Amino acid sequence: MQLDDLYRRVIMDHYKTPRNRGTFDGESVSVDLNNPTCGDKIQLQMQVEDGKVKAAKYTGEGCSISMSSASMMTDAIKGKTLEEALQMAENFSSLMKGQPVEFEYEDIEALSGVNKFPARIKCATLAWNALRKGVEQVKNNQ
Secondary structure, eight states: OOHHHHHHHHHHHHHHSOSSBSOOSSOOEEEEEEETTTTEEEEEEEEEETTEEEEEEEEEEOOHHHHHHHHHHHHHHTTOBHHHHHHHHHHHHHHHTTOOOOOSSGGGGGGGGGGGSHHHHHHHHHHHHHHHHHHHHHHHTO
16 A cells, blocks of 8 residues: 555545544633635634643534544644644644654644645645634633
C-alpha cells in the first residue's frame, strides 16, 4: 500500500467515523466559522479548566477534508494546555505550507498532501482557525 492510499484511508476513516462529533450540554467556549468559498461550516466547542482543554467537540458540515481535520484536531488537543493547542495550530499551518512537521497525534499527518491543492487548504484549516479563536476567547475572558 502506498503512503497516499494510507493517508486517504485515515482521512476517510475520520470522515465516516468522526471522533468528538456533537455538542456539550454544560458550559463551554463556542466558535462558529464557515468557509464561504466552499460552504464548509463548523461549530467548535471546548471545555477549558485550569488552562487546559478538558474536552472538545464539533458539529458542522463540509467536505471530507474539513470534517476529518476537525475530528483529528479535537482528538489531538484534549488534555493540552492552551499554549500547546495554539502551537499545534501553528504546526498545522506549517504543514499546510509544505513544511515537514511531526505531530504526537499522527493521524494529522495524513492531511499533509492537502498543500498540493491550494483551494483545499482553507478546508483543512477551518477547524484550526476555530481553535485559535476559541483560545483567544478564553484568554480575553480571564
